[in-house]
Amino acid sequence: MTLAVNVTAVDKVFNAGRPNQVDALTDVGLQVTAGEFISLIGPSGCGKSTLLRLIADLLQPTAGTIEVNGKSPRQARLDQDYGMAFQQAGLFEWRSVTKNIELPLELKGWDKAKRHDRALEMLELVKLPDRANAMPWQLSGGQQQRIAIARALAAHPSLLLMDEPFGALDEMTREHMQAELLRICAATQTTVVFVTHSIPEAVYLSDRVVVMSAGPGRITSIIPVGLDRSRDEGTREAKRFYDKITEVREALRGSEVGAGGRDDR
Amino acid sequence: MSAVWRRLKAFLPPLVFGALFLGAWEGFVVWRKIEPFVLVKPSEVWSAGLDNMQRIVDAMEVTGTNALIGLVAGTLLGCLGALLAAGVRWVGELVNPIAVAVNAIPIVVLIAMFTRLYEADSETPRRIMATLAAFFVVFVNVSRGLRQSSPTQLELMRSFAASPRQQFIKVRLPNAMSFLFTGIRVAAPLTVITAVVAEYFGGNRNGLGASISGFLSISKKDVGLAYVAGASVLGLLFFGFAAVLEYVAVPWQRRRDSR
Numbered sequence: 074m075t076l077a078v079n080v081t082a083v084d085k086v087f088n089a090g091r092p093n094q095v096d097a098l099t100d101v102g103l104q105v106t107a108g109e110f111i112s113l114i115g116p117s118g119c120g121k122s123t124l125l126r127l128i129a130d131l132l133q134p135t136a137g138t139i140e141v142n143g144k145s146p147r148q149a150r151l152d153q154d155y156g157m158a159f160q161q162a163g164l165f166e167w168r169s170v171t172k173n174i175e176l177p178l179e180l181k182g183w184d185k186a187k188r189h190d191r192a193l194e195m196l197e198l199v200k201l202p203d204r205a206n207a208m209p210w211q212l213s214g215g216q217q218q219r220i221a222i223a224r225a226l227a228a229h230p231s232l233l234l235m236d237e238p239f240g241a242l243d244e245m246t247r248e249h250m251q252a253e254l255l256r257i258c259a260a261t262q263t264t265v266v267f268v269t270h271s272i273p274e275a276v277y278l279s280d281r282v283v284v285m286s287a288g289p290g291r292i293t294s295i296i297p298v299g300l301d302r303s304r305d306e307g308t309r310e311a312k313r314f315y316d317k318i319t320e321v322r323e324a325l326r327g328s329e330v331g332a333g334g335r336d337d338r
Numbered sequence: 339m340s341a342v343w344r345r346l347k348a349f350l351p352p353l354v355f356g357a358l359f360l361g362a363w364e365g366f367v368v369w370r371k372i373e374p375f376v377l378v379k380p381s382e383v384w385s386a387g388l389d390n391m392q393r394i395v396d397a398m399e400v401t402g403t404n405a406l407i408g409l410v411a412g413t414l415l416g417c418l419g420a421l422l423a424a425g426v427r428w429v430g431e432l433v434n435p436i437a438v439a440v441n442a443i444p445i446v447v448l449i450a451m452f453t454r455l456y457e458a459d460s461e462t463p464r465r466i467m468a469t470l471a472a473f474f475v476v477f478v479n480v481s482r483g484l485r486q487s488s489p490t491q492l493e494l495m496r497s498f499a500a501s502p503r504q505q506f507i508k509v510r511l512p513n514a515m516s517f518l519f520t521g522i523r524v525a526a527p528l529t530v531i532t533a534v535v536a537e538y539f540g541g542n543r544n545g546l547g548a549s550i551s552g553f554l555s556i557s558k559k560d561v562g563l564a565y566v567a568g569a570s571v572l573g574l575l576f577f578g579f580a581a582v583l584e585y586v587a588v589p590w591q592r593r594r595d596s597r
């Protein structure tokens with residue numbers, strides 16, 4: 074069985090050899106199986122976004138190899154194997170909601186009727202069918218983010234890469250969007266690599282939480298969560314949820330201590 | 339409803355301030371018994387304006403036509419220039435520094451120069467000046483729009499495997515459009531000012547600027563200031579039209595500004 078994402082011994086150095094050199098990632102390995110939901114968590118600057126951009130072929134690794142669906146990231150990008158969403162929804166202001174969702178299909182050369190149908194289908198999926206003709210600036214932050222997710226999923230990619238997509242939303246909207254995301258991913262069988270700052274968010278969403286630390290950026294531990302797949306309102310109150318939050322928090326703290334220890338040498 | 343009120347409220351402070359200012363001016367002239375050839379009262383300007391209404395409106399038409407021609411021509415040339423500068427590297431490397439340099443020359447110097455190049459009764463130098471004024475503002479704004487798309491939007495386009503050509507047509511160009519309308523809003527009142535000032539340097543005597551300088555120099559300050567008021571109204575008309583155009587054409591731009 075091919076892995077959705079296979080990262081092996083990857084280093085990423087920015088500005089190599091110059092005074093402002095940054096070792097963003099060092100010896101990173103990560104295997105994501107199809108259908109899995111993975112979160113990357115760690116302090117600011119530990120290389121979460123860098124790792125996601127490497128997988129997306131928006132950056133090239135300095136060393137090591139990356140495969141997406143058994144192909145090079147570049148090939149996967151050209152095949153639109155993945156969809157992407159960022160903290161900023163990044164909707165195109167001059168395009169209606171529907172036209173925004175259609176954009177990746179338009180670039181792929183889909184005909185008009187077909188891509189319009191797909192856009193409406195995606196609007197149903199994110200539960201905003203009545204905003205089809207709205208313009209982005211007429212939507213709330215949460216609605217914009219839903220449209221961004223609909224757009225990321227429009228070409229039915231097998232992989233969804235998300236960089237703190239709910240980071241700018243208020244807590245209530247955020248929890249609601251988390252539940253929606255899980256529902257959507259279950260319905261579409263999508264693999265997800267999800268960057269977040271929030272421990273509860275990582276635990277609630279993920280099959281496995283990847284804990285990273287900075288200086289140099291690396292993976293310090295990978296924690297299986299194993300919450301009930303059909304998460305509901307009760308999940309956030311369950312004891313296992315809290316136990317896992319504690320475990321991730323301790324792993325994060327431990328990784329900082331570990332980094333300190335390295336510096337002492 | 340409340341949106342309308344908020345908009346009206348934005349106009350209230352300048353209106354109140356303007357009324358107070360005119361009142362103080364009037365009171366000051368009456369109180370110190372200042373002679374009309376030193377400083378006229380706003381009430382005298384008002385009646386001079388009413389007496390000369392038709393002539394002022396005619397002058398507004400002359401100057402307004404020059405400004406409008408300049409605005410349209412400058413906008414078209416500015417867009418063309420920005421597209422060329424963005425699309426052809428050597429044009430960009432040539433034009434950008436020149437634009438910055440020429441922009442730093444006081445426009446008055448250019449006006450004086452251009453006026454000498456044409457017949458005394460020609461409106462052309464004035465129109466060229468207004469065109470230049472609009473050109474630089476539009477050129478700088480559209481260039482910025484072509485260069486500065488949101489990083490998130492550009493990364494998304496890359497993730498969609500968009501070609502450079504697609505990226506230009508679907509992102510950079512529409513982004514530049516929204517900067518264009520902001521440029522027009524800035525350029526519109528500027529072309530009026532330029533067209534008025536251009537008349538100070540000789541040529542036909544039928545526009546606002548020529549009348550202002552003429553009446554002020556023969557000590558008919560009340561009539562001269564009535565023409566100044568006409569110039570203000572013309573500038574406001576241009577600005578208002580351009581602001582509405584921007585609000586309708588690129589509504590998100592205004593929201594971005596006000597945030």
Ligand SMILES: Nc1ncnc2c1ncn2[C@@H]1O[C@H](COP(=O)(O)OP(=O)(O)O)[C@@H](O)[C@H]1O
Pocket residue numbers: 087088095096097115116117118119120121122123124290
């Ligand atoms: N394009 C870049 N050029 C130079 N340094 C970069 C670049 N992108 C990221 N970095 C650096 O790499 C490190 C990791 O950044 P990033 O992946 O954004 O961290 P995170 O997303 O975990 O907060 C940071 O120190 C950051 O300053």
Ligand SMILES: [Mg+2]
Pocket residue numbers: 121122123236
């Ligand atoms: Mg980041």
